[in-house]
Amino acid sequence: MAQTFSANSHDTAALTARIEKRWAFLMVGIISLLVAVVIFTSLHWAMMPPSRVETINPSTLHLSGEFVESNLGSAVEPDGSITVRVVGQQYSFTPQCIVVPSKTLITFRVTSADVIHGMLITGTNINSMVEPGYISTFKTEFKQPGDHLMPCHEYCGVGHEAMWANVKVVDKDVFSKMALNTRRLTCDF
Amino acid sequence: MNAHRPRLISFRNPWFSASVGAISLLFLFSAFVGFVWLPSAQDDALFKGLLNAICSAAGRPGAWLGEAAPAVPPKAPVSSVVLTPGMFDGASAGGSIGRGATLALRCTMCHGARGVSAANTPDLAGQYAASIYKELRDFQSAARTSAIMAPMVVGLSDQDLRDLSAYYAALPRDGGSGERKMQPVPTIVATGAPMRNVAPCESCHGDMATKLGAPWLGLQPRDYLKSQLEAFAHGGRHNDISAQMRNIARNMTPDEINASASYYAGNR
Numbered sequence: 001m002a003q004t005f006s007a008n009s010h011d012t013a014a015l016t017a018r019i020e021k022r023w024a025f026l027m028v029g030i031i032s033l034l035v036a037v038v039i040f041t042s043l044h045w046a047m048m049p050p051s052r053v054e055t056i057n058p059s060t061l062h063l064s065g066e067f068v069e070s071n072l073g074s075a076v077e078p079d080g081s082i083t084v085r086v087v088g089q090q091y092s093f094t095p096q097c098i099v100v101p102s103k104t105l106i107t108f109r110v111t112s113a114d115v116i117h118g119m120l121i122t123g124t125n126i127n128s129m130v131e132p133g134y135i136s137t138f139k140t141e142f143k144q145p146g147d148h149l150m151p152c153h154e155y156c157g158v159g160h161e162a163m164w165a166n167v168k169v170v171d172k173d174v175f176s177k178m179a180l181n182t183r184r185l186t187c188d189f
Numbered sequence: 190m191n192a193h194r195p196r197l198i199s200f201r202n203p204w205f206s207a208s209v210g211a212i213s214l215l216f217l218f219s220a221f222v223g224f225v226w227l228p229s230a231q232d233d234a235l236f237k238g239l240l241n242a243i244c245s246a247a248g249r250p251g252a253w254l255g256e257a258a259p260a261v262p263p264k265a266p267v268s269s270v271v272l273t274p275g276m277f278d279g280a281s282a283g284g285s286i287g288r289g290a291t292l293a294l295r296c297t298m299c300h301g302a303r304g305v306s307a308a309n310t311p312d313l314a315g316q317y318a319a320s321i322y323k324e325l326r327d328f329q330s331a332a333r334t335s336a337i338m339a340p341m342v343v344g345l346s347d348q349d350l351r352d353l354s355a356y357y358a359a360l361p362r363d364g365g366s367g368e369r370k371m372q373p374v375p376t377i378v379a380t381g382a383p384m385r386n387v388a389p390c391e392s393c394h395g396d397m398a399t400k401l402g403a404p405w406l407g408l409q410p411r412d413y414l415k416s417q418l419e420a421f422a423h424g425g426r427h428n429d430i431s432a433q434m435r436n437i438a439r440n441m442t443p444d445e446i447n448a449s450a451s452y453y454a455g456n457r
Contacts, residue, residue: 020204028211035219042227051228051246052235052253059271062430066254069431070263077258090400091388092436109254113431114400137253139232158398159388162381183261188439 045125058132061087061113073184074100081105088117088130088152091159095186097166098150101175102142110136118154121167129154142169268332268428270323272402277318282351284318289356292349295341305363309410315362320404322354324428333428363408372455375448377441385440390449402430411454418446 061067067087073095075083082104087094089112100106110119110130117130123146128136130152152163168187170178178185200206228242235253236245245251277283293304296313300306304314313321327333328342329350342350376382379397381389391397394406406414420426421438429435438446 024208024211028215031215035215035222039222039227043230051248052233053245053248053250054253055250059273062267063269063271066257066260067431068260068263069267071260072431075258075261078256083254083257087431089431089433091392092386092433094432094436096386096436096439107254135253157392159381159392162383162386162388164386183258 052137054135054137055133056111056135058111058113061111066109067111069094071184073186074098075184076179081107083107083109086110086119086165087113088119088156088163089113090115090157091152091163093119093150093152093163093165095165095188097168097187099168099170099175099178099185099187100142101172102145102169103172104175105139105141107137107139115156116154117152117156117163119150120153122149122151124148127153145169145171265427266330266332268323268327268430269330270326270402270430272319272323272430274401276322277351277355281348284348284351284353284355286352286356286359289352289354292345292353293356296353299337304357304360309412311404311409311413312363313357314360316357316405317399318351318354318358319402321357322350323402324404325350325353327428333426362405372452375445375452377445377449378452382440382445387437387440387445390453394453406453408455409453411450414450414453415446418450422446 056065056067062069066085072085072087075085077083082100084098084100084106086098086108088110108126108128110128111134112130112132114132116132118128119130119136120127124140124142126138126140128138130136146169148167148169150165150167152160156163166187175185196202198205224243224246225239228236228246233245233253234255235251236242293300299308299310300313301308301310304316305312324333325342325345326347328335328338329345331339345353377387378390378395381387381392389395389397390406393400393403399405417426418438418441421429421434422441424435427435441449
């Protein structure tokens with residue numbers, strides 16, 4: 001057997017070289033495909049890993065700044081867009097019912113007061129970690145009115161399964177009427 | 190035969206130079222995609238420009254909200270207590286039990302000589318120091334209102350409150366008759382109502398898990414527990430930080446409020 005092998009060693013080397021070349025092309029092809037998938041989903045589905053890093057002290061959220069209780073919920077900005085501020089803590093989101101208008105630019109600002117939580121709005125591509133010490137910022141637009149669930153999807157403790165919120169997307173006009181009476185909107189109660 | 194082969198790691202080896210070259214190109218292209226192209230596709234001003242795009246994608250902390258309407262101040266006082274695991278670390282921060290015992294003389298007429306009484310007031314013996322301290326501070330700041338407690342905390346310093354908390358936390362809990370352990374645990378206490386956004390009581394207050402600032406509820410008077418749950422549910426009590434307890438109590442049914450209050454009251 002060894003004899004045969006050494007006799008054909010030149011052929012074997014050529015064969016190996018051919019296989020290695022094919023393997024290299026295949027590998028480069030796979031990596032290129034993965035990079036292409038990242039580019040496509042980022043540009044067309046906005047599935048980009050959030051890289052908007054912003055820090056905050058999680059133990060003093062309630063004392064001052066934008067995450068004080070009276071400032072949570074949906075705020076109408078001067079440019080007509082909506083900023084929604086949410087605090088996640090064991091074991092609920094505040095506000096528990098988020099109300100936003102359809103066909104409007106929405107900026108979510110979410111942070112945690114204790115441990116790592118997650119937020120995911122069903123039926124949309126919104127899916128983010130909610131980490132203590134960091135503010136998760138992301139922008140979206142809801143195409144049509146409807147109700148969505150927003151469960152915490154990072155195990156956060158023994159009450160994790162009870163932690164979720166509602167997201168109510170209402171018609172733009174309905175929302176403007178609601179916004180006349182209050183500066184921060186929620187649909188709690 | 191090996192002597193005739195070119196050296197493996199050398200740019201004269203076409204395999205080596207081709208593979209290293211290809212990987213370098215791929216790396217440079219991927220870096221361009223991740224740090225320049227895709228960040229620049231975002232419409233945030235902070236991603237615009239080469240340096241901004243690279244730094245933001247790399248995770249440089251910044252302020253990501255542009256112009257925003259000013260924060261709405263609270264209508265009523267809210268709790269200003271900062272709860273951290275190390276809040277009682279250190280000799281003075283931890284409080285003096287002996288000094289607390291002297292200060293506690295003013296509390297005995299309602300809360301009992303040793304932190305236990307039959308006056309429908311909360312039992313303080315063996316309560317967590319953080320919980321006592323938080324409530325006392327909230328009574329002082331009027332975040333929690335009580336006609337009885339408000340005048341009692343006037344003039345007490347932060348150190349006084351720490352000493353009182355340390356004293357009551359050090360007292361032995363009222364053992365009761367042990368009947369609480371024998372009765373069946375209501376669903377709301379053990380598993381909550383996840384479909385209605387209600388976590389189990391025990392996940393913060395109980396034997397299953399505890400949360401800093403959440404009080405121990407074992408053997409508290411039933412009337413007190415029920416009235417507090419109802420106050421949370423209707424917003425009359427609002428010193429829970431970021432509505433933590435109001436969110437829960439609001440979704441509880443009257444039956445669940447009764448069941449949990451009775452369970453934690455034991456046979457009192």
